[in-house]
Amino acid sequence: MSEEVREDLGNCCACLGTQNVNNIMCMPFEGPPGFQGWGCMICGIPTRGAIAVLCDTCVELGAVPRYIVGGRFVSSTMRVTLDGFERKAFDHIEARHAEYDRIELIEDALSDLDAEDFPFH
Numbered sequence: 001m002s003e004e005v006r007e008d009l010g011n012c013c014a015c016l017g018t019q020n021v022n023n024i025m026c027m028p029f030e031g032p033p034g035f036q037g038w039g040c041m042i043c044g045i046p047t048r049g050a051i052a053v054l055c056d057t058c059v060e061l062g063a064v065p066r067y068i069v070g071g072r073f074v075s076s077t078m079r080v081t082l083d084g085f086e087r088k089a090f091d092h093i094e095a096r097h098a099e100y101d102r103i104e105l106i107e108d109a110l111s112d113l114d115a116e117d118f119p120f121h
């Protein structure tokens with residue numbers, strides 16, 4: 001018998017259930033001090049974003065998280081209530097994404113050019 005190895009994400013941040021907690025939600029504000037949350041390599045924001053984990057049922061119902069993950073990592077089973085939690089805005093820096101997209105577009109255009117540079121089949 002082999003057991004499926006998966007990270008236990010602890011209680012759902014909406015219903016506090018423990019079944020099928022498989023979904024990680026990136027919240028648009030900072031996590032608790034010291035928490036290693038979500039970040040973005042494209043716009044270079046640090047891994048400070050708050051994270052809520054949700055069970056499949058809550059995702060289906062569109063439930064709003066009442067807690068976020070505390071402790072240090074996502075796998076921490078500690079929960080922090082959002083009641084009175086001071087939300088410091090944390091989100092992608094759109095200008096840097098726009099810049100990145102433009103570079104991608106130029107690269108795509110260049111690779112298309114390369115293909116058409118060879119008229120022989």
Ligand SMILES: [Zn+2]
Nearest residue numbers: 012015055058
């Ligand atoms: Zn739930």
Ligand SMILES: [Zn+2]
Nearest residue numbers: 040042043092
């Ligand atoms: Zn970003």
